[in-house]
């Protein structure tokens with residue numbers, strides 16, 4: 001106390017506040033927070049001298065102790081003002097650029113006792129130990145505990161200063177005596193020991209500092225999460241008020257929570273909602289449209305399972321649900337631009353029930369015609385000179401079924417083994433197998449044979465097997481069958497059909 005009162009704080013600006021007795025000043029200063037002390041120390045020379053005086057370190061410590069987050073006190077190797085600066089001043093220690101940290105991560109380079117901007121941090125650290133230093137030892141001693149390290153990088157200044165001292169060999173001259181060499185070696189060992197001890201101390205206080213900051217970061221992350229949750233809840237309420245159904249809002253939750261207008265740690269005011277509503281709604285509509293439409297198509301299938309399935313009985317080509325959904329008259333109903341509208345079965349029935357059978361029938365005819373045109377065009381490309389006789393659709397379906405299990409689909413009681421045995425003899429006969437001698441598989445076969453430039457009267461199965469077109473079982477899509485096999489199976493088919501029709 002006596003030392004401090006002997007001090008005089010001379011201020012020439014006549015500020016009456018600073019004319020206070022030092023004891024009083026001391027009591028005021030120790031109640032200020034560390035950052036304020038730091039700024040005060042920069043205001044003028046006298047305050048700076050007073051606050052940075054080591055004998056007044058108590059002020060800083062008292063100030064630090066009063067901070068709610070209970071920061072660690074300065075370690076022995078650092079003075080209190082510098083420590084307070086590290087802990088609280090959000091500025092790059094190199095370029096003095098203010099740093100913005102929202103404390104979702106630790107902004108302090110504890111082992112290097114610094115805060116840096118991104119640009120400066122790259123220049124302050126080094127990944128490699130200079131060769132002349134690492135060459136002094138056979139083992140990679142510098143990998144362990146000599147320098148403080150963060151992610152494998154060292155503080156450039158640490159490495160430079162130490163290397164200069166450690167590798168400063170004034171005594172490599174020939175005259176160097178044994179005892180001199182011994183002294184030098186001992187000196188180096190001492191340097192290394194000291195450096196290691198220093199690093200150990202740094203690592204110790206860094207661990208403490210990181211724990212302190214870790215608590216702040218955790219609290220901040222929690223706070224941000226809570227604030228974002230509040231905002232999301234606000235947005236949810238607003239969307240419901242605007243008529244969005246609950247199930248859509250719930251479904252879109254991941255999208256909304258990640259949306260740049262929503263993922264902000266700040267509650268949503270009515271004014272702000274008015275500002276963001278149109279943009280957010282537009283984005284939401286884009287996001288939910290496929291879901292809403294898919295749901296409506298599903299509802300279509302649930303509402304009309306019968307009309308659709310009943311009507312396809314007589315249709316050449318049965319529509320899939322999506323085909324029905326794409327019929328323009330149906331589409332108009334499903335694509336109602338009001339995405340907030342939750343369609344009900346009743347709505348769909350009222351809008352479509354009476355006209356759906358006709359719509360589906362028209363669709364089927366139109367689709368068949370389209371398919372016919374497509375096949376005709378394909379056949380024309382494949383066989384430019386051929387006459388397409390009859391219905392092109394039939395060329396696409398020279399129907400036969402194979403004798404694997406799949407055939408039972410056609411015959412309610414399956415087909416007899418006798419037929420198979422008969423078929424076997426046929427298949428293994430070495431006699432040329434003239435197609436004209438066999439029962440017709442299907443009226444269109446003659447036309448197919450002609451298409452490939454063969455005479456239906458003389459063509460044999462072997463001849464037809466050499467053409468590029470292949471035969472497949474329409475049911476099991478097994479690999480290509482020979483014509484002989486196809487005829488055999490079709491004969492069985494016809495035979496069985498005759499038996500069952502009796």
Ligand SMILES: [Zn+2]
Nearest residue numbers: 092095117120
């Ligand atoms: Zn910087």
Ligand SMILES: [Zn+2]
Nearest residue numbers: 099116117118
């Ligand atoms: Zn930073």
Ligand SMILES: [Zn+2]
Nearest residue numbers: 402406473476
């Ligand atoms: Zn089959």
